[in-house]
Amino acid sequence: MKSFISKLYDRPVLLFLITLVLVFIIEGAIMYALYQLNSFLAPEIEGLIDALALTIILFPVFYFLAFRPLRISHQELSRKGEELEQRVVERTKELNEAQEQLIRSEKLATLGQLAGGISHDFNNILCAVRGFNEMALMDTDKESQSYECLKSAIGAVDRGTILTKQLLIFSRRHIMETRVIDLNDTVRNMLKMLDRLIGEDITIQTDLAPQLATIKADQGNIEQVIMNLLLNARDAMPKSGKITIKTENIIIDEEYHRLNPESRCGSFVCLSIADTGIGMDKDTVARVFEPFFTTKKESKGTGLGLSVVYGIVKKHDGWINVFSEPGQGAVFRIYLPASGEKAEPKQDTKTIVLDDIKGNGERILLVEDNTAIKEMVSRALTKIGYNVSLASTGKEAREIFAGEKGGFHLVLSDILLPDANGIELADEFLKQKPGLPIILSSGFPDKSEYSDEIQKRNLPFVPKPYQLSKLFKTIKEVIASRNSARY
Numbered sequence: 001m002k003s004f005i006s007k008l009y010d011r012p013v014l015l016f017l018i019t020l021v022l023v024f025i026i027e028g029a030i031m032y033a034l035y036q037l038n039s040f041l042a043p044e045i046e047g048l049i050d051a052l053a054l055t056i057i058l059f060p061v062f063y064f065l066a067f068r069p070l071r072i073s074h075q076e077l078s079r080k081g082e083e084l085e086q087r088v089v090e091r092t093k094e095l096n097e098a099q100e101q102l103i104r105s106e107k108l109a110t111l112g113q114l115a116g117g118i119s120h121d122f123n124n125i126l127c128a129v130r131g132f133n134e135m136a137l138m139d140t141d142k143e144s145q146s147y148e149c150l151k152s153a154i155g156a157v158d159r160g161t162i163l164t165k166q167l168l169i170f171s172r173r174h175i176m177e178t179r180v181i182d183l184n185d186t187v188r189n190m191l192k193m194l195d196r197l198i199g200e201d202i203t204i205q206t207d208l209a210p211q212l213a214t215i216k217a218d219q220g221n222i223e224q225v226i227m228n229l230l231l232n233a234r235d236a237m238p239k240s241g242k243i244t245i246k247t248e249n250i251i252i253d254e255e256y257h258r259l260n261p262e263s264r265c266g267s268f269v270c271l272s273i274a275d276t277g278i279g280m281d282k283d284t285v286a287r288v289f290e291p292f293f294t295t296k297k298e299s300k301g302t303g304l305g306l307s308v309v310y311g312i313v314k315k316h317d318g319w320i321n322v323f324s325e326p327g328q329g330a331v332f333r334i335y336l337p338a339s340g341e342k343a344e345p346k347q348d349t350k351t352i353v354l355d356d357i358k359g360n361g362e363r364i365l366l367v368e369d370n371t372a373i374k375e376m377v378s379r380a381l382t383k384i385g386y387n388v389s390l391a392s393t394g395k396e397a398r399e400i401f402a403g404e405k406g407g408f409h410l411v412l413s414d415i416l417l418p419d420a421n422g423i424e425l426a427d428e429f430l431k432q433k434p435g436l437p438i439i440l441s442s443g444f445p446d447k448s449e450y451s452d453e454i455q456k457r458n459l460p461f462v463p464k465p466y467q468l469s470k471l472f473k474t475i476k477e478v479i480a481s482r483n484s485a486r487y
Contacts, residue, residue: 123443127465128372213338236277357472359385367413394420415442
């Protein structure tokens with residue numbers, strides 16, 4: 001009954017009609033009774049009853065005009081309050097997720113700085129070890145046991161070099177050789193070798209977008225990203241499963257950017273690699289890009305694969321998202337800026353010829369603050385016919401260069417020196433002797449702008465640890481290319 005009355009309050013027209021009918025019935029009954037009794041008060045009571053009936057009839061109108069707006073406003077406020085409360089919960093969740101993502105990015109950036117510093121020092125050590133082993137190898141009979149021992153030592157150095165290269169990529173201090181590429185072509189070319197790498201029990205499917213926009217990237221780095229993600233997907237499916245590689249054109253708007261602080265608005269190419277593996281829980285996803293973090297057995301990985309992916313993507317001004325739940329597989333989505341330019345043809349890799357790398361008495365100024373590397377390179381260059389002058393600092397290099405009146409055929413300088421950097425030193429020498437061949441070397445450019453500065457000046461760069469044969473060939477080619485310069 002109470003519910004019925006409440007519904008009538010919500011329908012004032014129906015309430016008015018029912019009240020009107022009831023009033024007429026009650027008034028008619030009262031008047032009929034009075035006239036039956038021949039009451040002399042019937043005319044007076046009839047007027048009073050008419051007034052009372054009018055009041056009752058007007059009540060629904062009064063209620064509708066006076067109280068219903070308040071009732072509606074209260075209901076509207078309740079509804080708005082519930083919507084606001086729900087929005088606050090959603091917004092709080094978004095802010096918490098954004099904060100977690102920001103903390104994760106800052107943490108990875110700090111780890112990247114640490115990794116970059118370690119790799120720089122480690123590369124200097126590897127450079128000296130490899131160089132001395134190569135020199136010893138030159139004087140060792142190929143049939144002797146020592147020759148094989150030296151080759152094994154060099155192989156160990158190469159494995160250490162791969163490790164430090166991954167650290168450099170993660171720390172984003174690896175110099176890139178960028179060009180405009182088609183990501184679809186990169187995936188197709190890699191498919192030729194993926195079956196052998198992934199295994200027969202895992203199916204690889206592709207969904208490559210037609211008319212995919214090009215990207216400006218380091219071809220080798222992008223291949224490294226795809227390879228690392230595929231190997232990670234393979235390890236997540238120990239028995240069997242499916243990997244899906246997808247490319248698509250994406251436009252990022254303000255709403256997406258608000259929910260994903262690492263993103264930015266514009267046109268991007270998205271590379272997705274999904275697997276049907278064991279998946280990851282929330283805590284694992286939060287740490288998945290940390291260097292040396294791994295859920296695999298100790299003998300199965302170094303924990304650098306996804307860290308390298310993160311570093312490469314960041315180096316290319318992109319970002320990466322991970323979606324995974326236990327038992328539901330994982331999806332890695334990489335966003336790279338669209339270029340819009342036509343893809344450049346892939347450059348053929350020239351075979352390095354180890355013959356004819358000896359010098360002819362050319363004078364080289366070697367600027368290197370690491371004592372072991374300086375001694376190793378000096379001995380090696382002298383051994384193959386170059387005349388080497390040594391400097392450990394920028395000051396010493398300037399004094400020697402001035403004392404010899406610039407009489408050098410080439411300058412080989414480390415970038416990071418105790419009192420200067422090799423780029424500034426190169427500028428000074430080139431002002432005094434335009435056209436002077438200069439080669440720069442380092443474990444890494446300490447600041448990201450060094451890469452741009454080196455490329456802008458078109459200076460050859462030899463990363464440490466270098467192979468002596470490649471260093472010799474680079475020196476020979478650089479001197480030959482500047483043979484028109486006057487000494």
